[in-house]
Amino acid sequence: CQNHEISMAGREIPTRKITPEGLCDLAVDLSRREPGNLGVAFTYNEPLICWEFIRDTSQLLHEAGLKSVAVTNGGITRKYADLVLPHIDALNIDLKGFSDDFYRIVKGEFETVKDFIGNAVHHGCHVELTTLIIPTVNDSPQLMEKEAEWIASLSPDIALHLSRFFPRYKWNDFPITSAETIFELRDIAKKHLRHVYCGNL
Known part of the structure:
Protein backbone atom coordinates (compact mmCIF):
# COMPACT_ATOMS: atom_id res chain seq x y z
CA CYS A 1 0.00 0.00 0.00
CA THR A 72 -24.47 2.07 -8.65
CA ASN A 73 -26.25 4.11 -11.30
CA GLY A 74 -26.35 1.00 -13.49
CA GLY A 75 -24.81 2.75 -16.48
CA ILE A 76 -22.55 -0.13 -17.50
CA THR A 77 -22.97 -2.14 -20.69
CA ARG A 78 -23.72 -5.84 -20.76
CA LYS A 79 -20.23 -6.72 -22.02
CA TYR A 80 -18.68 -5.55 -18.75
CA ALA A 81 -21.67 -6.27 -16.51
CA ASP A 82 -21.39 -9.95 -17.42
CA LEU A 83 -17.82 -9.94 -16.14
CA VAL A 84 -18.56 -8.39 -12.74
CA LEU A 85 -22.15 -9.40 -11.84
CA PRO A 86 -21.36 -13.08 -11.11
CA HIS A 87 -19.16 -11.88 -8.25
CA ILE A 88 -21.59 -9.40 -6.62
CA ASP A 89 -24.13 -10.57 -4.05
CA ALA A 90 -26.35 -7.50 -3.86
CA LEU A 91 -26.92 -4.18 -5.62
CA ASN A 92 -28.76 -0.97 -4.95
CA ILE A 93 -29.26 0.59 -8.38
CA ASP A 94 -30.42 4.14 -9.02
CA LEU A 95 -33.36 4.03 -11.40
CA LYS A 96 -33.35 7.81 -11.74
CA GLY A 97 -36.61 8.10 -13.62
CA PHE A 98 -38.65 6.06 -16.02
CA SER A 99 -38.28 7.77 -19.38
CA ASP A 100 -35.70 8.50 -22.05
CA ASP A 101 -36.46 12.19 -21.60
CA PHE A 102 -35.39 12.18 -17.96
CA TYR A 103 -32.23 10.22 -18.66
CA ARG A 104 -31.28 12.73 -21.36
CA ILE A 105 -31.48 15.46 -18.69
CA VAL A 106 -29.08 13.58 -16.40
CA LYS A 107 -26.82 12.50 -19.29
CA GLY A 108 -27.58 8.81 -18.88
CA GLU A 109 -28.92 5.99 -21.06
CA PHE A 110 -32.29 4.67 -19.94
CA GLU A 111 -32.14 1.42 -21.92
CA THR A 112 -28.63 0.64 -20.63
CA VAL A 113 -29.80 1.01 -17.03
CA LYS A 114 -32.88 -1.13 -17.61
CA ASP A 115 -30.75 -3.81 -19.27
CA PHE A 116 -28.31 -3.76 -16.35
CA ILE A 117 -31.14 -4.18 -13.83
CA GLY A 118 -32.62 -7.13 -15.72
CA ASN A 119 -29.17 -8.65 -16.14
CA ALA A 120 -28.44 -8.33 -12.41
CA VAL A 121 -31.68 -10.17 -11.62
CA HIS A 122 -30.77 -12.83 -14.21
CA HIS A 123 -27.38 -13.34 -12.52
CA GLY A 124 -29.12 -13.99 -9.18
CA CYS A 125 -28.02 -10.82 -7.41
CA HIS A 126 -30.22 -9.40 -4.70
CA VAL A 127 -31.47 -6.19 -6.36
CA GLU A 128 -32.98 -3.10 -4.77
CA LEU A 129 -33.80 0.06 -6.71
CA THR A 130 -33.87 3.71 -5.63
CA THR A 131 -35.71 6.53 -7.39
CA LEU A 132 -35.19 10.11 -6.24
CA ILE A 133 -38.53 11.84 -6.82
CA ILE A 134 -38.06 15.37 -8.21
CA PRO A 135 -41.10 17.66 -8.53
CA THR A 136 -42.24 18.34 -12.14
CA VAL A 137 -39.46 16.12 -13.49
CA ASN A 138 -40.18 12.48 -12.59
CA ASP A 139 -43.02 12.66 -10.07
CA SER A 140 -46.05 11.84 -12.21
CA PRO A 141 -48.36 9.02 -11.14
CA GLN A 142 -48.35 7.73 -14.72
CA LEU A 143 -44.57 7.31 -14.75
CA MET A 144 -44.63 5.56 -11.37
CA GLU A 145 -47.29 3.17 -12.65
CA LYS A 146 -45.10 2.29 -15.64
CA GLU A 147 -41.97 1.99 -13.47
CA ALA A 148 -43.62 -0.32 -10.94
CA GLU A 149 -45.19 -2.47 -13.65
CA TRP A 150 -41.82 -2.90 -15.36
CA ILE A 151 -40.02 -3.76 -12.11
CA ALA A 152 -42.74 -6.29 -11.26
CA SER A 153 -42.26 -7.90 -14.68
CA LEU A 154 -38.73 -8.79 -13.49
CA SER A 155 -39.87 -9.72 -9.99
CA PRO A 156 -42.50 -8.27 -7.64
CA ASP A 157 -40.05 -8.98 -4.79
CA ILE A 158 -37.56 -6.33 -5.94
CA ALA A 159 -37.51 -3.60 -3.29
CA LEU A 160 -38.14 -0.04 -4.49
CA HIS A 161 -36.99 2.94 -2.40
CA LEU A 162 -38.66 6.28 -3.16
CA SER A 163 -36.53 9.16 -1.92
CA ARG A 164 -37.65 12.70 -1.26
CA PHE A 165 -35.75 15.41 -3.18
CA PHE A 166 -34.15 18.46 -1.56
CA PRO A 167 -32.63 21.25 -3.73
CA ARG A 168 -28.84 20.98 -4.02
CA TYR A 169 -26.01 22.16 -6.26
CA LYS A 170 -27.21 22.54 -9.88
CA TRP A 171 -30.75 21.50 -9.00
CA ASN A 172 -31.59 24.48 -6.80
CA ASP A 173 -34.49 25.66 -8.97
CA PHE A 174 -36.74 22.75 -8.02
CA PRO A 175 -38.86 22.65 -4.85
CA ILE A 176 -38.63 20.06 -2.10
CA THR A 177 -40.71 17.00 -2.87
CA SER A 178 -43.74 16.87 -0.59
CA ALA A 179 -44.18 13.88 1.69
CA GLU A 180 -47.70 13.56 0.28
CA THR A 181 -46.27 12.99 -3.21
CA ILE A 182 -43.94 10.28 -1.91
CA PHE A 183 -46.83 8.52 -0.15
CA GLU A 184 -49.04 8.78 -3.25
CA LEU A 185 -46.38 7.24 -5.45
CA ARG A 186 -45.67 4.56 -2.83
CA ASP A 187 -49.33 3.52 -2.93
CA ILE A 188 -49.21 3.28 -6.73
CA ALA A 189 -46.03 1.19 -6.66
CA LYS A 190 -47.43 -1.10 -3.97
CA LYS A 191 -50.15 -2.23 -6.37
CA HIS A 192 -47.40 -4.06 -8.25
CA LEU A 193 -44.51 -4.54 -5.80
CA ARG A 194 -44.34 -6.21 -2.39
CA HIS A 195 -41.60 -4.02 -0.91
CA VAL A 196 -41.82 -0.23 -1.34
CA TYR A 197 -40.06 2.13 1.08
CA CYS A 198 -40.08 5.90 1.54
CA GLY A 199 -36.84 7.78 2.29
CA ASN A 200 -35.59 11.26 3.22
CA LEU A 201 -38.85 12.09 5.02
Whole structure:
Protein backbone atom coordinates (compact mmCIF):
# COMPACT_ATOMS: atom_id res chain seq x y z
CA CYS A 1 0.00 0.00 0.00
CA GLN A 2 1.14 3.52 -0.74
CA ASN A 3 0.13 6.47 1.42
CA HIS A 4 -0.98 9.78 -0.09
CA GLU A 5 -2.45 13.06 1.04
CA ILE A 6 -4.98 15.09 -0.91
CA SER A 7 -5.89 18.71 -0.30
CA MET A 8 -9.56 19.43 0.33
CA ALA A 9 -10.82 22.85 1.40
CA GLY A 10 -7.37 23.68 2.73
CA ARG A 11 -7.07 20.47 4.75
CA GLU A 12 -4.79 17.55 4.04
CA ILE A 13 -6.79 14.32 3.97
CA PRO A 14 -4.75 11.11 4.37
CA THR A 15 -5.51 8.44 1.78
CA ARG A 16 -3.87 5.20 0.79
CA LYS A 17 -3.71 3.02 -2.24
CA ILE A 18 -5.02 -0.47 -1.62
CA THR A 19 -5.05 -3.69 -3.60
CA PRO A 20 -7.93 -6.18 -3.83
CA GLU A 21 -5.92 -8.47 -1.55
CA GLY A 22 -5.38 -5.67 0.97
CA LEU A 23 -9.06 -4.72 1.04
CA CYS A 24 -10.12 -8.34 1.44
CA ASP A 25 -7.66 -8.78 4.31
CA LEU A 26 -9.13 -5.71 6.05
CA ALA A 27 -12.65 -7.06 5.63
CA VAL A 28 -11.68 -10.49 6.96
CA ASP A 29 -9.96 -8.92 9.97
CA LEU A 30 -12.96 -6.72 10.73
CA SER A 31 -15.39 -9.63 10.41
CA ARG A 32 -13.37 -11.57 12.98
CA ARG A 33 -13.13 -8.66 15.43
CA GLU A 34 -16.72 -7.44 15.02
CA PRO A 35 -19.23 -10.16 14.19
CA GLY A 36 -21.96 -8.86 11.93
CA ASN A 37 -19.57 -7.34 9.40
CA LEU A 38 -20.42 -9.37 6.33
CA GLY A 39 -18.12 -7.98 3.64
CA VAL A 40 -17.53 -4.88 1.55
CA ALA A 41 -19.92 -2.33 0.02
CA PHE A 42 -18.62 -0.42 -3.01
CA THR A 43 -20.37 2.95 -3.06
CA TYR A 44 -20.14 6.74 -3.55
CA ASN A 45 -19.42 8.39 -6.88
CA GLU A 46 -19.75 5.50 -9.35
CA PRO A 47 -17.93 2.35 -8.21
CA LEU A 48 -18.40 0.41 -11.45
CA ILE A 49 -15.98 2.78 -13.16
CA CYS A 50 -13.48 0.46 -11.45
CA TRP A 51 -15.31 -2.75 -12.28
CA GLU A 52 -12.07 -4.76 -12.52
CA PHE A 53 -11.17 -3.85 -8.93
CA ILE A 54 -14.65 -4.79 -7.74
CA ARG A 55 -14.54 -8.10 -9.62
CA ASP A 56 -11.11 -9.04 -8.30
CA THR A 57 -11.92 -8.01 -4.72
CA SER A 58 -15.30 -9.74 -4.77
CA GLN A 59 -13.76 -13.01 -5.91
CA LEU A 60 -11.40 -12.87 -2.93
CA LEU A 61 -14.23 -11.93 -0.57
CA HIS A 62 -16.24 -14.96 -1.69
CA GLU A 63 -13.24 -17.24 -1.16
CA ALA A 64 -13.09 -15.83 2.38
CA GLY A 65 -16.83 -16.43 2.94
CA LEU A 66 -17.75 -12.73 2.80
CA LYS A 67 -20.22 -10.74 0.69
CA SER A 68 -19.86 -8.03 -1.95
CA VAL A 69 -22.36 -5.20 -2.44
CA ALA A 70 -22.39 -2.31 -4.95
CA VAL A 71 -24.40 0.90 -5.03
CA THR A 72 -24.47 2.07 -8.65
CA ASN A 73 -26.25 4.11 -11.30
CA GLY A 74 -26.35 1.00 -13.49
CA GLY A 75 -24.81 2.75 -16.48
CA ILE A 76 -22.55 -0.13 -17.50
CA THR A 77 -22.97 -2.14 -20.69
CA ARG A 78 -23.72 -5.84 -20.76
CA LYS A 79 -20.23 -6.72 -22.02
CA TYR A 80 -18.68 -5.55 -18.75
CA ALA A 81 -21.67 -6.27 -16.51
CA ASP A 82 -21.39 -9.95 -17.42
CA LEU A 83 -17.82 -9.94 -16.14
CA VAL A 84 -18.56 -8.39 -12.74
CA LEU A 85 -22.15 -9.40 -11.84
CA PRO A 86 -21.36 -13.08 -11.11
CA HIS A 87 -19.16 -11.88 -8.25
CA ILE A 88 -21.59 -9.40 -6.62
CA ASP A 89 -24.13 -10.57 -4.05
CA ALA A 90 -26.35 -7.50 -3.86
CA LEU A 91 -26.92 -4.18 -5.62
CA ASN A 92 -28.76 -0.97 -4.95
CA ILE A 93 -29.26 0.59 -8.38
CA ASP A 94 -30.42 4.14 -9.02
CA LEU A 95 -33.36 4.03 -11.40
CA LYS A 96 -33.35 7.81 -11.74
CA GLY A 97 -36.61 8.10 -13.62
CA PHE A 98 -38.65 6.06 -16.02
CA SER A 99 -38.28 7.77 -19.38
CA ASP A 100 -35.70 8.50 -22.05
CA ASP A 101 -36.46 12.19 -21.60
CA PHE A 102 -35.39 12.18 -17.96
CA TYR A 103 -32.23 10.22 -18.66
CA ARG A 104 -31.28 12.73 -21.36
CA ILE A 105 -31.48 15.46 -18.69
CA VAL A 106 -29.08 13.58 -16.40
CA LYS A 107 -26.82 12.50 -19.29
CA GLY A 108 -27.58 8.81 -18.88
CA GLU A 109 -28.92 5.99 -21.06
CA PHE A 110 -32.29 4.67 -19.94
CA GLU A 111 -32.14 1.42 -21.92
CA THR A 112 -28.63 0.64 -20.63
CA VAL A 113 -29.80 1.01 -17.03
CA LYS A 114 -32.88 -1.13 -17.61
CA ASP A 115 -30.75 -3.81 -19.27
CA PHE A 116 -28.31 -3.76 -16.35
CA ILE A 117 -31.14 -4.18 -13.83
CA GLY A 118 -32.62 -7.13 -15.72
CA ASN A 119 -29.17 -8.65 -16.14
CA ALA A 120 -28.44 -8.33 -12.41
CA VAL A 121 -31.68 -10.17 -11.62
CA HIS A 122 -30.77 -12.83 -14.21
CA HIS A 123 -27.38 -13.34 -12.52
CA GLY A 124 -29.12 -13.99 -9.18
CA CYS A 125 -28.02 -10.82 -7.41
CA HIS A 126 -30.22 -9.40 -4.70
CA VAL A 127 -31.47 -6.19 -6.36
CA GLU A 128 -32.98 -3.10 -4.77
CA LEU A 129 -33.80 0.06 -6.71
CA THR A 130 -33.87 3.71 -5.63
CA THR A 131 -35.71 6.53 -7.39
CA LEU A 132 -35.19 10.11 -6.24
CA ILE A 133 -38.53 11.84 -6.82
CA ILE A 134 -38.06 15.37 -8.21
CA PRO A 135 -41.10 17.66 -8.53
CA THR A 136 -42.24 18.34 -12.14
CA VAL A 137 -39.46 16.12 -13.49
CA ASN A 138 -40.18 12.48 -12.59
CA ASP A 139 -43.02 12.66 -10.07
CA SER A 140 -46.05 11.84 -12.21
CA PRO A 141 -48.36 9.02 -11.14
CA GLN A 142 -48.35 7.73 -14.72
CA LEU A 143 -44.57 7.31 -14.75
CA MET A 144 -44.63 5.56 -11.37
CA GLU A 145 -47.29 3.17 -12.65
CA LYS A 146 -45.10 2.29 -15.64
CA GLU A 147 -41.97 1.99 -13.47
CA ALA A 148 -43.62 -0.32 -10.94
CA GLU A 149 -45.19 -2.47 -13.65
CA TRP A 150 -41.82 -2.90 -15.36
CA ILE A 151 -40.02 -3.76 -12.11
CA ALA A 152 -42.74 -6.29 -11.26
CA SER A 153 -42.26 -7.90 -14.68
CA LEU A 154 -38.73 -8.79 -13.49
CA SER A 155 -39.87 -9.72 -9.99
CA PRO A 156 -42.50 -8.27 -7.64
CA ASP A 157 -40.05 -8.98 -4.79
CA ILE A 158 -37.56 -6.33 -5.94
CA ALA A 159 -37.51 -3.60 -3.29
CA LEU A 160 -38.14 -0.04 -4.49
CA HIS A 161 -36.99 2.94 -2.40
CA LEU A 162 -38.66 6.28 -3.16
CA SER A 163 -36.53 9.16 -1.92
CA ARG A 164 -37.65 12.70 -1.26
CA PHE A 165 -35.75 15.41 -3.18
CA PHE A 166 -34.15 18.46 -1.56
CA PRO A 167 -32.63 21.25 -3.73
CA ARG A 168 -28.84 20.98 -4.02
CA TYR A 169 -26.01 22.16 -6.26
CA LYS A 170 -27.21 22.54 -9.88
CA TRP A 171 -30.75 21.50 -9.00
CA ASN A 172 -31.59 24.48 -6.80
CA ASP A 173 -34.49 25.66 -8.97
CA PHE A 174 -36.74 22.75 -8.02
CA PRO A 175 -38.86 22.65 -4.85
CA ILE A 176 -38.63 20.06 -2.10
CA THR A 177 -40.71 17.00 -2.87
CA SER A 178 -43.74 16.87 -0.59
CA ALA A 179 -44.18 13.88 1.69
CA GLU A 180 -47.70 13.56 0.28
CA THR A 181 -46.27 12.99 -3.21
CA ILE A 182 -43.94 10.28 -1.91
CA PHE A 183 -46.83 8.52 -0.15
CA GLU A 184 -49.04 8.78 -3.25
CA LEU A 185 -46.38 7.24 -5.45
CA ARG A 186 -45.67 4.56 -2.83
CA ASP A 187 -49.33 3.52 -2.93
CA ILE A 188 -49.21 3.28 -6.73
CA ALA A 189 -46.03 1.19 -6.66
CA LYS A 190 -47.43 -1.10 -3.97
CA LYS A 191 -50.15 -2.23 -6.37
CA HIS A 192 -47.40 -4.06 -8.25
CA LEU A 193 -44.51 -4.54 -5.80
CA ARG A 194 -44.34 -6.21 -2.39
CA HIS A 195 -41.60 -4.02 -0.91
CA VAL A 196 -41.82 -0.23 -1.34
CA TYR A 197 -40.06 2.13 1.08
CA CYS A 198 -40.08 5.90 1.54
CA GLY A 199 -36.84 7.78 2.29
CA ASN A 200 -35.59 11.26 3.22
CA LEU A 201 -38.85 12.09 5.02
